[in-house]
Amino acid sequence: MSGHESTYKPASGFTKWLDSRLPIIRLAHDSFVDFPTPKNLNYWYTFGGILAVCLVIQIVTGVVLAMHYTATVDQAFASVERIMRDVPFGWLLRYIHAVGASMFFLAVYIHMFRGLYYGSYKAPREILWILGCVIFLLMMATAFLGYMLPWGQMSLHGANVIISLFGAIPLVGEAIQSWLLGGPSIGNQTLQRFFSLHYLLPFMIAGVVILHIWALHVPGNNNPTGVEVQDVEKDTVPFHPYYTVKDGFAIVVFLIIFAAFVFYLPNVLGHADNYIEANPLVTPAHIVPEWYLLPFYAILRAITFDIGPIEAKLLGVIFMFAAIAVLFVLPWLDTAKTKSMRYRPVAKQFFFGFVASCLLLGWCGAMNPDDPIIPMGEDKLLVEFTNADGNIGSRPFDGYEEAAAFRAEKQAEGGVASMSIQKAPAFRFIHLAQILTAYYFAYFLVILPILGLREKPKGEPDSIHKAVLGQSSAQAVPAE
Amino acid sequence: MKLLRTLFAGFSALAIATTAHAAGGSKHADAPEGGWPFAGPVGKLEMDSVQRGYQVYREVCAACHGMKLLSYRNLGEKGGPFYDYEYPNANDNPLVKEFAAMDEILDPVPNDSGDYDYRPARPSDPFRSPYPNEQAARAANGGAYPPDLSVITKARGHGADGEGASYVYRLIKGYPDPETILTREGEDGLNENYIKFDDDKTHGELVQPLGQYYNPYMPGDVTAQWDGDPRHVPYGGFLAMAPQLTDGRVEYMDGTEATVDQMAYDIAQFLQWAGDPKQSQRKSLGLPVMIYLVLLSLLLWFSYQRIWRKVGH
Amino acid sequence: MSESNTTNPEEIDEERRDFIHIATVAATVGGAGLVAYPFIDQMNAAGDTKAASSLEVDISQIPVGGEIRVLIGGKPFFLRHRTPAEVAAAESTPVSSLPDPQTDADRLMPLPDGNLNPAIIVTSGSCTHLGCVPVGPGGGNLGDYGGWYCPCHGSHYDTSGRIRKGPAPTNLEIPDYEYVTASVVKISL
Structure with missing residues (x-):
């Protein structure tokens, strides 16, 4: 915990000599060996370690792929396929890198939901949380940049859509857009800068991760009870071997899932259209981002209305960025004194609703917003006509035969008649996305601030030690 | 168990999200x-x-x-259809050489007078x-x-x-049986091909534009050529490739x-x-x-x- | 673990625990070692690089006394049309006096009809010392023995490409080549 005494004792002459000059072994020892860690961390707490592994995998495979990749619009697509076909084990490295991006996001989302549930963003861990948000933003930027590199259809048109969002910014939007692209549209110069930045950002992530761990090691880990450590002897165990082995087990289980995708379904998390070489003249029929960005894409598309002078396009962008920005101020929005939702029966329900709304937003992001979820009645056929005398009218029909007969009749009379579909009212994906977007923001801006003041926590233990005792004596369950 | 259940829920959501591109x-x-x-x-x-x-x-x-x-050599490489363990280097595989030599390609290297010649392909050629x-x-x-x-x-x-x-x-x-493709005189006086549909809900006629072939597995939208209920347009689209x-x-x-x-x-x-x-x-x-x-x-x-x-x- | 506790079950327990930990650590280290393999192997020559490794060269265009230089997979090769005097010099050199003894005939490949064509010599273009490309007829310096001269560290090769003077340890290498016809040579890596 904060200011815990270093227990490292250099054993040999060399380590003593080193310790008085660069106490790097002491730092590692105090951070990852002897660090006092609450004894009640469950498996949700292993995702930090899993994420570290993900970052290392991405950086190592990425550096290797960069040895073989060619960042020009003429050769990028073929060079990626050359990696898969001719470079020894290139197929393995490239599939690990591509699946690894999805796995990284899967892990980071679980890690974030865990932080939300156990109140890990609350004092004294605000900086820790904010650094995590910075990492998340950098991850999204890196993933977006990297997705362009294979130079497939989704690479090109996805990047085009996202960069066009900047064009929505008033006054300077277009200037920013063309500055980002290095020209009027995505070209070779854009691909090259994206490649350069895609190589740079992971190392920035690694830097912020170090700060994140530093900020973790000042107050120490939160834990499922949300009660701070009071007695190091009773409440904590040393990180090694207790958590190295537990994290290690979780990491390997995670790698089993990872490997199953790499070896058996390497392309299922991506989009088939990205195996069509980029063609600026043809946009794919269904343009969607990778799955991990779908919830934000759904929020972007849910905003179809203007508010005052702000137009829908800009408003959607604002909402999308606000959905991430709100995370940064979360430590000051949640007013509750109790950290863990384990002891907040009402907040817990809202939290699970929040998780569900995020998953459903992902679903909305993948679907065509105009498709019905719950149809209310059948679509009708509308025959619109202009009589010979110039009167305009229309008439709805249920059946096609009647509608066609009526159209023929009107045409025979010398007028103009045409048939179109009159969509039945329905509850559509766009409506669901709007409701979920409202809930997403309400959760942070309304529910957490108000609930924290009104809710009565239930059953919060006095200490980690007592919580562990109470659990094992009451249920006799050895491990959660 | 709770963990497992939640993970499972997460994965199913993921599965939905990924298959949902299918519209x-x-x-x-x-x-x-x-x-x-x-x-x-x-x-x-x-x-x-x-x-x-x-x-x-x-x-x-x-x-x-x-x-x-x-490249031709790919045919004879490990995992390829004509791989032969006697020829670990696919360039030496006689079948692969034969397949390559059957195709004339434009040499990417100019000849001594600077022109590009056709020559039989080699296993290393694409x-x-x-x-x-x-x-x-x-x-x-x-x-x-x-x-x-x-x-x-x-x-x-x-x-x-x-x-x-x-x-x-x-x-x-998946092309329709040629016998189901009918011919009639179109509005412009030229012959036009059309296909009659009489399924559960899809009744009507689909006109096949000249040089285009209907295929239910081809992604597309045939509404413009559809004479029938616009709410029940046949699956598929047109492509320029005739049945081969x-x-x-x-x-x-x-x-x-x-x-x-x-x-x-x-x-x-x-x-x-x-x-x-x-x-x-x-x-x-x-x-x-x-x-x-x-x-x-x-x-x-x-x-x-x-x-x-x-x-x- | 208390030191005084020496009852049997506890001891067995400790041993088993040690065994499991050792097995776990060994399996992890072994697995990590295997994972390193693809990361190392990926730097080896790729399939397309290996495949593009032979070239056919028309030797009828080489002027007498001149040479042409070709690149195969980035490596230089010399094809030199020797004058009768150069051939005679190469053939008459006593083999025993050479640092890397080889007769001129050893350094030639037969024509399709089985005879040798001493006028044409095909060698690698990399100096056997440190890989510089020696200067030849086109470069204005044939060295002390009329063949090639390596400007990097002063190795002199004769008209058969044999090392005669300087730091290079061996003769210029003879590549894997064959006469496809009397006037076309196919050089392979």
């Missing part, structure tokens, strides 16, 4: 009856079929479709391209560009094993009867190999890796139990 107007392409031999974690490409598929590609598809990401460039391909095909087939099986479906091959298989044999396969179109070297179904099956499996030539290596490496990881997780589990056995948590 298209084309008919779902099922795998052939009995499934693909290469599907699943231990599935293997049926190499006889891949070999026949290469013959179909050479004799039928290659007239219009290039495969620029493949597959012969049917057209020098996209413009020539379009000019020869009524404005349509026959797509490169190198990664076509990865570029269709949703990334699950065999979806791309199923698409190729269904599309190529007829029984006996190729004469298989191994004596297999060349039915349309057989040829579609073989070409789909050849393209499945071509799209991901390392798939057999991938799957055969996958099994030991999975076994290793499972064993390691068991060891770690027991280590974990040992280390924590005296600590309440």
Whole structure:
């Protein structure tokens, strides 16, 4: 915990000599060996370690792929396929890198939901949380940049859509857009800068991760009870071997899932259209981002209305960025004194609703917003006509035969008649996305601030030690 | 258990999110009856079929479709249809040399007077391209560009094993029976082809524009050519490729009867190999890796139990 | 663990625990070692690089006394059309006096009809010392023995490409080549 005494004792002459000059072994020892860690961390707490592994995998495979990749619009697509076909084990490295991006996001989302549930963003861990948000933003930027590199259809048109969002910014939007692209549209110069930045950002992530761990090691880990450590002897165990082995087990289980995708379904998390070489003249029929960005894409598309002078396009962008920005101020929005939702029966329900709304937003992001979820009645056929005398009218029909007969009749009379579909009212994906977007923001801006003041926590233990005792004596369950 | 349940819920949501890209107007392409031999974690490409598929590609598809990401040597490399352990270097494989030498390609290296000559291909050369460039391909095909087939099986479906091959298989044999395509005099006085639909809900006539062929597996929207209820437009779209396969179109070297179904099956499996030539290596490496990881997780589990056995948590 | 506790079950327990930990650590280290393999192997020559490794050269265009230089997979090769005097010099050199003894005939490949063509010598273009490309007829310096001269560290090769003077340890390498016809040579890596 904060200011815990270093227990490292250099054993040999060399380590003593080193310790008085660069106490790097002491730092590692105090951070990852002897660090006092609450004894009640469950498996949700292993995702930090899993994420570290993900970052290392991405950086190592990425550096290797960069040895073989060619960042020009003429050769990028073929060079990626050359990696898969001719470079020894290139197929393995490239599939690990591509699946690894999805796995990284899967892990980071679980890690974030865990932080939300156990109140890990609350004092004294605000900086820790904010650094995590910075990492998340950098991850999204890196993933977006990297997705362009294979130079497939989704690479090109996805990047085009996202960069066009900047064009929505008033006054300077277009200037920013063309500055980002290095020209009027995505070209070779854009691909090259994206490649350069895609190589740079992971190392920035690694830097912020170090700060994140530093900020973790000042107050120490939160834990499922949300009660701070009071007695190091009773409440904590040393990180090694207790958590190295537990994290290690979780990491390997995670790698089993990872490997199953790499070896058996390497392309299922991506989009088939990205195996069509980029063609600026043809946009794919269904343009969607990778799955991990779908919830934000759904929020972007849910905003179809203007508010005052702000137009829908800009408003959607604002909402999308606000959905991430709100995370940064979360430590000051949640007013509750109790950290863990384990002891907040009402907040817990809202939290699970929040998780569900995020998953459903992902679903909305993948679907065509105009498709019905719950149809209310059948679509009708509308025959619109202009009589010979110039009167305009229309008439709805249920059946096609009647509608066609009526159209023929009107045409025979010398007028103009045409048939179109009159969509039945329905509850559509766009409506669901709007409701979920409202809930997403309400959760942070309304529910957490108000609930924290009104809710009565239930059953919060006095200490980690007592919580562990109470659990094992009451249920006799050895491990959660 | 709660953890498991939640993880499961997460994964199902993920699965929905990934399959949800599927909103298209084309008919779902099922795998052939009995499934693909290469599907699943231990599935293997049926190499006889891949070999026949290469013959179909050479004799039928290659007239219009290039495969620029493949070289002749790939045919004889490990995991390829003509791999021979006696020739670990595919460049020396006599079959591969023979296939290569049957195609004339434009030498990428100029001759001594600076001109580019045609010469027989060598195993290290990429597959012969049917057209020098996209413009020539379009000019020869009524404005349509026959797509490169190198990664076509990865570029269709949703990334699950065999979806791309199923698409190729269904599309190529999915054209309506020529007898159902009727002809009448159109409004402009010229003959026009049309197809009558009389299914459950889809009643009406679909006019087939000149030089276009209807196929229910082709992604597209045929509303503009549909005379019938616009709420129930037939699946699929039009493509510029006429039906190519007829029984006996190729004469298989191994004596297999060349039915349309057989040829579609073989070409789909050849393209499945071509799209991901390392798939057999991938799957055969996958099994030991999975076994290793499972064993390691068991060891770690027991280590974990040992280390924590005296600590309440 | 208390030191006084020496009852049997506890001891067995400790041993088993040690065994499991050792097995776990060994499996992890072994697995990590195997994972390193693809990362190392990926830097080896790729399939396309290996495949593009032979070239056919028309030797009828080489002027007498001149040479042409070709690159195969990025490596230089010399094809030199020797004058009768140069051939005679190469053939008459006593083999025993050479640092790397080889007769001129040892350094030639037969024509399709089985005879040798001493006028044409095909050698690698990399100095056997440190890989510089020696200067030849086109470069204005044939060295002390009329063949090639390596400007990097002063190695002199004779008209058969044999090392005569300087730091290079061996003769210029003879590549794997064959006469496809009397006037076309196919050189392979």
